[in-house]
Amino acid sequence: MAEPGQVFSALKATCPDDWDAYVRHDFVRRLGDGSLPEACFRHYLGQDYIFLIHFARAYALAAFKSDALEDMRQAAATLDALINTEMGLHVKYCAGWGLSEPEMAALPEAEANLAYTRFVLDSGLAGDLLDLLAALSPCVMGYAEIGAWLAADPASDLSDKNPYRDWIEMYAGAAYREVARGAARQLDRIAAGRLGADVEASPRWPGLCRTFGTATRLEIGFWDMGLAPPG
Amino acid sequence: MAEPGQVFSALKATCPDDWDAYVRHDFVRRLGDGSLPEACFRHYLGQDYIFLIHFARAYALAAFKSDALEDMRQAAATLDALINTEMGLHVKYCAGWGLSEPEMAALPEAEANLAYTRFVLDSGLAGDLLDLLAALSPCVMGYAEIGAWLAADPASDLSDKNPYRDWIEMYAGAAYREVARGAARQLDRIAAGRLGADVEASPRWPGLCRTFGTATRLEIGFWDMGLAPPG
Amino acid sequence: MAEPGQVFSALKATCPDDWDAYVRHDFVRRLGDGSLPEACFRHYLGQDYIFLIHFARAYALAAFKSDALEDMRQAAATLDALINTEMGLHVKYCAGWGLSEPEMAALPEAEANLAYTRFVLDSGLAGDLLDLLAALSPCVMGYAEIGAWLAADPASDLSDKNPYRDWIEMYAGAAYREVARGAARQLDRIAAGRLGADVEASPRWPGLCRTFGTATRLEIGFWDMGLAPPG
Amino acid sequence: MAEPGQVFSALKATCPDDWDAYVRHDFVRRLGDGSLPEACFRHYLGQDYIFLIHFARAYALAAFKSDALEDMRQAAATLDALINTEMGLHVKYCAGWGLSEPEMAALPEAEANLAYTRFVLDSGLAGDLLDLLAALSPCVMGYAEIGAWLAADPASDLSDKNPYRDWIEMYAGAAYREVARGAARQLDRIAAGRLGADVEASPRWPGLCRTFGTATRLEIGFWDMGLAPPG
Numbered sequence: 044m045a046e047p048g049q050v051f052s053a054l055k056a057t058c059p060d061d062w063d064a065y066v067r068h069d070f071v072r073r074l075g076d077g078s079l080p081e082a083c084f085r086h087y088l089g090q091d092y093i094f095l096i097h098f099a100r101a102y103a104l105a106a107f108k109s110d111a112l113e114d115m116r117q118a119a120a121t122l123d124a125l126i127n128t129e130m131g132l133h134v135k136y137c138a139g140w141g142l143s144e145p146e147m148a149a150l151p152e153a154e155a156n157l158a159y160t161r162f163v164l165d166s167g168l169a170g171d172l173l174d175l176l177a178a179l180s181p182c183v184m185g186y187a188e189i190g191a192w193l194a195a196d197p198a199s200d201l202s203d204k205n206p207y208r209d210w211i212e213m214y215a216g217a218a219y220r221e222v223a224r225g226a227a228r229q230l231d232r233i234a235a236g237r238l239g240a241d242v243e244a245s246p247r248w249p250g251l252c253r254t255f256g257t258a259t260r261l262e263i264g265f266w267d268m269g270l271a272p273p274g
Numbered sequence: 275m276a277e278p279g280q281v282f283s284a285l286k287a288t289c290p291d292d293w294d295a296y297v298r299h300d301f302v303r304r305l306g307d308g309s310l311p312e313a314c315f316r317h318y319l320g321q322d323y324i325f326l327i328h329f330a331r332a333y334a335l336a337a338f339k340s341d342a343l344e345d346m347r348q349a350a351a352t353l354d355a356l357i358n359t360e361m362g363l364h365v366k367y368c369a370g371w372g373l374s375e376p377e378m379a380a381l382p383e384a385e386a387n388l389a390y391t392r393f394v395l396d397s398g399l400a401g402d403l404l405d406l407l408a409a410l411s412p413c414v415m416g417y418a419e420i421g422a423w424l425a426a427d428p429a430s431d432l433s434d435k436n437p438y439r440d441w442i443e444m445y446a447g448a449a450y451r452e453v454a455r456g457a458a459r460q461l462d463r464i465a466a467g468r469l470g471a472d473v474e475a476s477p478r479w480p481g482l483c484r485t486f487g488t489a490t491r492l493e494i495g496f497w498d499m500g501l502a503p504p505g
Numbered sequence: 506m507a508e509p510g511q512v513f514s515a516l517k518a519t520c521p522d523d524w525d526a527y528v529r530h531d532f533v534r535r536l537g538d539g540s541l542p543e544a545c546f547r548h549y550l551g552q553d554y555i556f557l558i559h560f561a562r563a564y565a566l567a568a569f570k571s572d573a574l575e576d577m578r579q580a581a582a583t584l585d586a587l588i589n590t591e592m593g594l595h596v597k598y599c600a601g602w603g604l605s606e607p608e609m610a611a612l613p614e615a616e617a618n619l620a621y622t623r624f625v626l627d628s629g630l631a632g633d634l635l636d637l638l639a640a641l642s643p644c645v646m647g648y649a650e651i652g653a654w655l656a657a658d659p660a661s662d663l664s665d666k667n668p669y670r671d672w673i674e675m676y677a678g679a680a681y682r683e684v685a686r687g688a689a690r691q692l693d694r695i696a697a698g699r700l701g702a703d704v705e706a707s708p709r710w711p712g713l714c715r716t717f718g719t720a721t722r723l724e725i726g727f728w729d730m731g732l733a734p735p736g
Numbered sequence: 737m738a739e740p741g742q743v744f745s746a747l748k749a750t751c752p753d754d755w756d757a758y759v760r761h762d763f764v765r766r767l768g769d770g771s772l773p774e775a776c777f778r779h780y781l782g783q784d785y786i787f788l789i790h791f792a793r794a795y796a797l798a799a800f801k802s803d804a805l806e807d808m809r810q811a812a813a814t815l816d817a818l819i820n821t822e823m824g825l826h827v828k829y830c831a832g833w834g835l836s837e838p839e840m841a842a843l844p845e846a847e848a849n850l851a852y853t854r855f856v857l858d859s860g861l862a863g864d865l866l867d868l869l870a871a872l873s874p875c876v877m878g879y880a881e882i883g884a885w886l887a888a889d890p891a892s893d894l895s896d897k898n899p900y901r902d903w904i905e906m907y908a909g910a911a912y913r914e915v916a917r918g919a920a921r922q923l924d925r926i927a928a929g930r931l932g933a934d935v936e937a938s939p940r941w942p943g944l945c946r947t948f949g950t951a952t953r954l955e956i957g958f959w960d961m962g963l964a965p966p967g
Contacts, residue, residue: 099808100400103799106792106815108631110712112823112841115792119815122799126809148805152488154389154495161392168399169331169570171633239708246701250572257383264385330568330577337565337584339862341943343610346561347588353568353581361574379574400801402864470939477932481803562862614950616957620847623854630861631793719845726847 048227050234050242051184054177054255061259065181066188070266075193077205081140084207086272088137090156090265092147095133097160099125101179104164108172117229124222136209155268159261166254173237176230177251181258187223190214279458281465281473282415285408285486292490296412297419301497306424308436312371315438317503319368321387321496323378326364328391330356332410335395339403348460355453367440386499390492397485404468407461408482412489418454421445510689512696512704513646516639516717523721527643528650532728537655539667543602546669548734550599552618552727554609557595559622561587563641566626570634579691586684598671617730621723628716635699638692639713643720649685652676741920743927743935744877747870751949758874758952759881763959768886770898774833777900779965781830783849783958785840788826790853792818794872797857801865810922817915829902848961852954859947866930869923870944874951880916883907 055062070087073079102125105118134144167175193199194215201208213219238245286293301318304310333356336349365375398406424430425446432439444450469476517524532549535541564587567580596606629637655661656677663670675681700707748755763780766772795818798811827837860868886892887908894901906912931938 096805096808099812100800100802103796103808103812103815106796107800109793110631112789112819115789115796116819119792119796119812119819122796122812123816126805126812130805151491154386154492157393157488157492158385158389161396162388164396164399165392168395168630169572169633171636174633236708239706244701246698257388260382261385261388327574327577330581331571334565334568334577334581334584338562338569340562341862343558343588343592346558346565350561350565350581350584350588353565354585357574357578357581399861400803400864402862402867405864467939470937475932477929613953616851616954617847619855619950619954620851623858624850626861627854627857630857719850722844723847723850 047224047231048184050230051180051227053243054180054252057252058256058259061256061263062181062185065259065262065266066185066192068263068266070269071189071193072198074207074210075196075199075205077200077207079207081206082272083269085140085142087269088133088140088142089147089150090153090268092130092133092137092142092144093150093152094156094160094265095125095130097156097164098179098182099130101160101163101167101175104167105172105175105179108167108175110172114172114229114233117225121222121226132213153268155261155264159258159265162257162261166258170254171237173233173247174251174254176226176233177254178258180226180230181255181262183226184223185259185262186214187220190216190219278455278462279415281461282411282458284474285411285483288483289487289490292487292494293412293416296490296493296497297416297423299494299497301500302420302424303429305438305441306427306430306436308431308438310438312437313503314500316371316373318500319364319371320373320378320381321384321499323361323364323368323373323375324381324383325387325391325496326356326361328387328395329410329413330361332391332394332398332406335398336403336406336410339398339406341403345403345460345464348456352457363444384499386492386495390489390496393488393492397489401485402468404464404478405482405485407457407464408485409489411457411461412486412493414457415454416490416493417445418451421447421450509686509693510646512692513642513689515705516642516714519714520718520721523718523725524643524647527721527724527728528647528654530725530728532731533651533655534660536669536672537658537661537667539662539669541669543668544734545731547602547604549731550595550602551604551609551612552615552730554592554595554599554604554606555612555614556618556622556727557587557592559618559626560641560644561592563622563625563629563637566629567634567637567641570629570637572634576634576691576695579687583684583688615730617723617726621720621727624719624723628720632716633699635695635709636713636716638688638695639716640720642688642692643717643724645688646685647721647724648676649682652678652681740917740924741877743923744873744920746936747873747945747948750945751952754949754952754956755874755878758955758959759878759885761956761959763962764882764886765891767900767903768889768892768898770893770900772900773965774899775965776962778833778835780962781826781833781835782840782843783846783961785823785826785830785835785837786843786845787849787853787958788818788823790849790857791872791875792823794853794856794860794868797860798865798868798872801860801868803865807865807922807926810918814915814919825906846961848954848957852951852958855950855954859951863947864930866926866940867944867947869919869926870947871951873919873923874948874955876919877916878952878955879907880913883909883912 070079070083074084099122102118102122106115106122109115109118134147137144137147163175163178166178190211190213193211194201199205199211201211205211234242238247242248301310301314305315330353333349333353337346337353340346340349365378368375368378394406394409397409421442421444424442425432430436430442432442436442465473469478473479532541532545536546561584564580564584568577568584571577571580596609599606599609625637625640628640652673652675655673656663661667661673663673667673696704700709704710763772763776767777792815795811795815799808799815802808802811827840830837830840856868856871859871883904883906886904887894892898892904894904898904927935931940935941
C-alpha cells in the first residue's frame, strides 16, 4: 500500500453521502460561521465528556486485543492521551463555557451517545482489532477533516468574534492532524496484517464497510443530538 | 427475600416515571386500541428482528459469564428459545405483515436499536452477570406487564378488528408470563448471591438502578422510533 | 474448498509431531489396551467435568461473537448439547466410576485445565470467531480421530475386559463423528468467509496455526495431567 | 476500613499455606542466596517477558471495565508503566543475561504461563473489576513481599557475588513498594465500593478468596516452571 491512509480512503469511498452528511453537517457549518446557539454547543460539550470516557475504554480494549507490542503501545498511548491530556483540556475548555466536571459526569447520557460508543465497543468485542479500528476511524479521522475544512472554508469566521474559533483551531492544528495520520497508518498496518495487500478483495471488506458506515451514521446522529438540546 | 420479583420491583420503584412512560407509551396504547398506523408497526417489527439477534447475544454473554451450571443452563435455555422458537415465530408473524426475513436482515439498524442492544451488551462486559441481568430486565419483565395491562385495559380492543390482537395475546399469555417470572426469579437469586439479602443496602445498588433506568429510557426510545418510521 | 475439513487438515499439517503426540498419547494408548490405572482415569474424568463447563462457555462466546444467525444457531446448539446432554452423560458415566457431581464441582482445577480452557476463551476474546474456532478444533476433531484410531488399532482391547470400552465407543461412534464433521464444516465456512478461498495465503494463517498448535500442545498437557493424579 | 491493604491481608489469611509456598518458594530462596542455576533464571526471564505482555493486557482490561475515571486512570498508568517502563527495563536486564527481545518474543509460552495469565484475564471478563483485581493482586503485592523478605533474610546474599542482587533490589526497593501499596489501596477502594465496608460478610467473599487462592497456586506453578527449564 503506497500512500498512508489508503484503507481509510477506501472505506470513505463506500459511503460518500453519509460521510459528507457527517463532515459537512449543519452543526459543523454553524461552528464555522459562529452561528451555532450556545445551548447546542454546551449540550454537545457535556455529551462529549461522556463520549471521551467510552472512547478511552475503546482504546483500552484495543490494547487488550493487540497481539503485537507495537499495537499495544499505540493503543495505550491513545488511551493515555485521552484520559490524561484530552480530558484535562476538555474539562478546562468546558469550564470556560460554564460547565463543571461533576456537572458533566452527572448528565444523563443521550441515546445518540449510547448508540455510538457502545456500537464501537461491541464491534471490537464481537470482532477483532481491525473491526474495532474500523469503528473508531470515522471519529478520529473525521474530526481532522472537519478541522481542515472549516479552517479553509470561506464561509468560516476565524476571527475573535467566532466563539468556536478555539475548537476549530484545535482540530485544524498540526498536533491533531498528526494524531489522525497516526491512526490512519495504524489502520493501514492492521488491515494489511489481517487482510493482505488488497484489502478490498477480502471477504471481510463488506463487513468492515458496514461497520465504518454505521459509525459514520452515528456521527451524524451525534451532531443531530447537538442541535437538539434538552428543554 | 420473600416474594419472587422483589429485586425487579425495587428497581422499578426507583424510576416510576420512566417506567410508566415506557409501559404506557403511546405506541403501546395504540397497539391496544388498534389505532397504530401499519407503517409504524412494520417499522417496529423489522427493527425488533435485529433487536432479537442482539438480545440473543446478550443471553449468550450471560451463559459465558455464569459461574454456576444452573445459571448457565438458564441463560442457554433463553438463548435457545430466542433464536430457535421466538425468532421463528417472529419471522412467521412478520411474513403475515409482508416482511420477509432477508428483507429484515438487510434493514439499516436504527439508532434507538443500536443504543439499547449495545448498552445491554456493554453493561454485561464492563460489569458482571448481575449488571447484565439488570440491563436485560426492563425488556423481559416490561413486555409481560404491557401484555397484562393491555389485556385488562377497557380502552383495548381485543376483537378481530384489532390487527394487533395476536401481539397483545402473545405477551398477555401464560407462556410469556412464565418466561418473565423465571427471569424475575433469576434476578432475585443472582442479586442475593452477589449483594446479600438486603440488596438495596449494597453500595452497588445505585449503579444497578442507573443501569435499569437507562435501559428503561432506551425502551422508551425504541417505542419512539416505532412511531417514526423512515420515509 | 472442495472437501469438508480442509482447514482442519491444513492446520494439522503444520504441527504433525505435536498432533501425533496428542492423538497417540500414552494416556490414549492405555485407554485402548485397558492398562490405564483407574486413579488416572478418575483424575481425568474429574478434571474433564470442569473442562466441559469452560468449553461450554467457549461456545457461548462463539454465539456472542457470531454475526450470522446460522453461526449463532450452530454455536448455541453445541452449547446446549454440552450442558444438557454431554454433561448429563458425563455425570452419569462418572457415577459409574464412583465420582459424584458435587465432588467433581469441588475439585481444585488442575493447571493443565486452566491453561487449556482459558487460552481458548482468550483466543476468542482477543481475536474473532475464527481465532476461537481454531483454538477449539483440536479438542472437537481430535477426539473423533482418537476414537476412530483406537477402534481400529489392533492393540486395542474392545472386549468387556477393557473398563474404558464405553469411552472408546462413544468417541468412535457415529454420533460423535457427526459432531466433529459439523465442526469441521463450520471451520471451513467461517475461514472462507473471513480469509477467502485460499486460507493458507492469508496473512492471518501463521497466527491461526500458532493458536491451533498451542491448543494441541495443551491437549498433550491435559493427557500428561491425567497420567499424574494427585497424591 | 482503617489500614490500607486490609482486603489483601484478609485474602491472604484465607490461604496461608499456599501463600507461603509461593513467597518462600525454593526458586525465591535460591535467588536470595545466589544458588539458582543460570538456566533456571534465564528460563524464568524469557517466560516473564511473555507474562508481562498479558499482564499489561489485564490492566488494559481493567481500564475498559472501570466506571470511574479515577480507576481508569490508575489502570492506564499501570498499563503504561508495564509496556513502556517495565518492559524496557526487563529487555535491558535480559540483554545482560544474553537474552534478546526477538528471542524472548519467539519462545513457546509455557503451560504455567498460559494458565496464570489467561486465568487472570478470564476472571476479569467473567466477573467484574473486583474479580480482576483479586486475580491480579498475588503477583503485584506478592513480589513486594518477596523483595522485602529477601532483603531482610539472613540467608540472602546481597553482595556483588549474588548474580540476582539487582533483581532482589528492584523488588525490595521503595519504587516497587509504592506500586504495591497503590495496588493494595485500589483493591480496598474497589472492594468497599462493591461489597461495602465489611467485605468478608459479602456473599461474594468466598468466590473472591477462590480467585485469589487460584492465582496464588498459579504463582507457585510459575516458580516450579522456572526450576524446570526445557532441555
